[in-house]
Each structure stands twice: as structure tokens, then as C-alpha cells.
Amino acid sequence: MTNSDKGSSYVKPVMSDGIRVDLRLIATLIEPGARVLDVGCGDGSLLRYLVEEKDVDGRGLEISQAGVRACLRQGLSVVQGDADADLKNYPSGAFDYVVLSETLQTTHNPLVVLRELVRIGRFAIVSFPNFGYWHCRWQLLVGGRMPITKSLPLPWHATPNIHFSTIADFIETCRQEDIKVARSYAVNQRGTLGRFFGARVFANLFGAQGVFLLATELPRQDDESRAG
């Protein structure tokens, strides 16, 4: 981390290309031409963006047949499979970046998945809905009901999310697993994002989503500045 990277620096999201703000942020973390595996790639919007705009060698893993078909229709290389079951097949260090956007909370064994991500990729990029977001806390505390927000839009019985966490939980888990957090961001409900460092309490309260760049070892200084 350089000094200028410290603290929160909020930037306006660029949404003109219709790509989700967290995906846009993820894209900025990825070097052009890198080898990228997008786990839970959905309809392929991030993968396509990365292939077209950043010339990455991109692959996807997606559980739904409809998602896979949508990806293949766009000429993307995507395997129909399950993050819980299929990541173990990939060799260590096979990719520069392994992306897991808004999927960790749907996995049966998030810890195993997390370990696999940093094994397969030099870096892992993880985004997830933050259950510590003030709006969630408010709904639970005052209304006594499970929160429904933009990043958690479905009622308790319909949600695919089975392992909720907060930004603070996630950081603690990474510490326990010896996974290095190279960069961390919070995205708020309006889609504004900010880098946080040393402002975890603030991020955990005002971030609707967390986005993390992870590594098994801390990246070198030059890697770090390129990634930004």
C-alpha cells in the first residue's frame, strides 16, 4: 500500500456501458491481457467486458444452463459447473485472476471456495453483499424482519444466499485463513464506491457491497500500483 492509497476516496461510478458498478470496479483491478477465471459468471457480462475491453484470456464457470448458453452465444469460453464441486479440478496458479462476484454467499462451503480461489489464481477478486450495511441492520433491529435491499433483493425463502457475512467478518476470515487482503472497497447503495483502509467500521456500516483483491502473498509494490 502506498500512502496515497490510504483512506477513503469516493469516486463516481461510470455506468454508461451498463455494467454493474462492482463489475466495473473489478475490471479496473485486472491487468490487460491477463488470464482470468470468472467463477459464477452469470450471463457473461463481466467476462465479455474483460475480453473485449482488456483483451484478457477469459474463462467462466456457471451453474445455470441459461447462463452458460448466454455466454456461449457470445462466443465466451464457459463451463457449466459448480464452484463448490469443480474448482478443485483446476491446477494451482493457472490464472492471474480468479473472480468471484456476488457468488461466495451462495456457496455451500465458502471457506473451501475461498482457499481454492487463491490457490488457482495469483490474485482473487471477491465481491459480496455486506450484511453489516446500516440498512440491513436497521431493518433487522427496528422492523425485526430479514433485510431486503438492492444487493439483497429477495425474501428469506427465495434467496439463493445461504452464507451471509459482513465486511468485518470477511476481513477476519481472511486473517484466519492467512489470505492477504491487497485492496478493499465498499460500494454503497447508490452505486458509489470507495476504497477503505483503516476505516473498516465505517465501510462495514455504509458499504452495501464489499469488493476485495486477495492474494496468498502480498503483491509487490509495482504489481500493486499497476492493478490500480
Next chain:
Amino acid sequence: MESSDLMAPVDKPMADREAHAPDAFNHQPKIVLDGEGPLLLDSGVSLAPLTITYQAYGELNAHKSNAILVCHALTGDQYVGGVHPVTGRPGWWDNVVGPGRPLDTDRYFVLCANVLGGCMGSLGPQEGDPKTGKPYALSFPVVTIGDMVRAQARLLDHLGVEQLFCVIGGSMGGMQALEWASRYPERVFSAVPIAAAARHTAQNIAFHEVGRQAIMSDPDWCGGDYLSQGKRPRQGLAVARMAAHITYLSDLAFHRKFGRLLQDSREITYGFDAEFQVESYLRHQGSAFVDRFDANSYLYITRAMDYFDLAAEHDGVLSKSFHDTPVRFCVIAFTSDWLFPTTESQSVVRALNANAANVSFCEIETDKGHDSFLLDEPEFFDVLNGFLRGAAKHRGLI
């Protein structure tokens, strides 16, 4: 496999059909590939001269970079598109190969060769043995999927095609596509194995054995020498086809088409005629098959499939078959295919992932069973179109 053709008439008894030889037709183009000497088979036997018949659709471009090799299935042949000269019906993949279709002949040069051991003009047990002047029959050496692929490679050498843009096939054709990608990775830009597997399972072998026994227990098989004796094991081959045909469909496909409907009567007649429509349909499938296929060829090709085990050639580790492969793969399976179930395709995908290969995999939801790859399945075509377009972009073809 032939299209299951559920709309076929179901009332043709097989016994009173006129016997005629499927080899009577002169298949062209037919070329002799003896430039590199005899073909050394996996069994250790050398085969010469090697004759191969094939069909070509579309034009080979100046860079010879737009060739697609279609590998046909067990009872398929080189007549992928257009009209089949023996049956007078459309080619077996006419819905996939042609202008504006997934294998677009306006863009690609589509090739399909009759497999080694086949009966549509390529070297097989019904062809004449140059040593005796009589049909090879059972003196024809047992061939493997690897042998078929090596023969195809010689055809490509002859045509001056160094690298295929794509090798594609369903069922046994998918086995050949996998063998191609494994054996000649530098000659294959992309591979599409459909409803296939990297090995034949015990159940697959078991079904084939039923078919072979049906043929061999027909007295007209004559120990394999029926051609010399002017006979044909029609009944045995028809029964083999009937049994196999069941495995190409699904419970639901049979139920939807036939249910328990009776063929001619309103009530059951307490006899053993083809009372149920499904019986009549199967008998028709059997008898139509006999008119276009050779019994010994059926024995040889089923054996080739039984012997196929890609991992066995690599210390039993399938991922070694694709070590650092540069080939782009698209593996396709069908949910109701119980003959080559999705799990077999997934094994291939796992082996490819272990090499961080460029692989796509999709399981198509359909209730039509193994033969789905021959039918109009829009989602299947969608996936095929998307993959080929993506690969063509990377190959600089579009």
C-alpha cells in the same frame, strides 16, 4: 446412429423385403491413400491399400484454414448433408450442415469421411481383399477409433489441410473428435465432442455385445462369410439395430410417441404379432437399417467403440491425454442421454480443466435421449453457433 425419425411409417414388415446389397452403390469420391505406405493399426497389423470415401461441402479457402471435419457415428456415413444416394433421404446432419446452418457451408469447408471399417466405400470388411480377391469378411483386422482417426489424417494430408478449424461429431463421432484433439493437437484448432465419452463403459459394451450376438447367431451370417455365399444376416442385424435403437431414445420419448397404443386393432389379440405401435416402429427401424448397412461392419465398428479408452493410452490418467492442449473445446451433453450420460462428458471437462484448457461445456435440457444431437434442438444449435462464431473470430475467419 441414424435419426430416430419418430415420424417414420410404422407398418413395414421386414420379412418380405427384397434383399439387396448396400455395397452395390459406387461411392465417390473414393481415393487410395498409399503415399505413406501401409497404415499401421493399433493391433499391429498393416493395412494397404487404404481406400477412403468422403463428401465435401463448401469451398476450402486460400489459406486452407476453414476446414471442418465431421466425424460420423456408429451407423452414420459420409453423407452429412444433401440427399443420401442409397436411401434417397436427407443427409444425417442436414439440419446442421448447409448454407446459413451452424456448420455454414458458405463459410466453411465441411468434410466427412466414411470411417475405416465402414460400409459406404471406405476400406472395411465387405471390401475385396487384394490377396484373395474375395471380401475380407472376418479376415479384416480389428480397427480402433485411433486407427479411424489416423486414416482421416491421411485424407487431410492428401487434401493439403494441415490444420482443421474444427473437428466435430456426436457419439462415436465425438470419440473421434477427442482422439483427434489428443493425438494431433497441433492439427486441430477447435474440437466439439457431442453426446460422447472418453471411454466406452461396461454398460455400453454390454449393449454392443447383445447386437453382435444377434448378428452372429443368425445362420445367414455364415461365420462372417455371408457375402461369398450370397446371403445376408438380415434378421440378426435387424435385431441388433432394434436393441441399439432403444438406447438412442429415452423412456419419455417412447412414451410420448407411442404410449401403449396398438397398431391395427382396438384390443389386444393375445398373440405375438407386432401389436403395439412401438413394436412395429422398432421392426421398421431394424428392417430399414439392413437395407443400408453391412453386418460385419457393424461388428467391427462396435468393437472399435468398445476398445476406446483415451485415458488408458496415458497411464489411466485422462488429463494427460490433453497435456497443455492448445485446442479450444466445446463439450456438449444432453440431460436425457443415458447411453453417454452427462457424467462422462464432465469427466472430459474435468480433465481439460486440469490443464487449464480453453473449454466450454453445456448440458442441453431435452427429453429426447442420446439421438438429440441429430434432432432440431434450438438450444443445442444456439450453443454450437456461438462457439463456432467465437472460435472463427479467434481463427481470423470472421
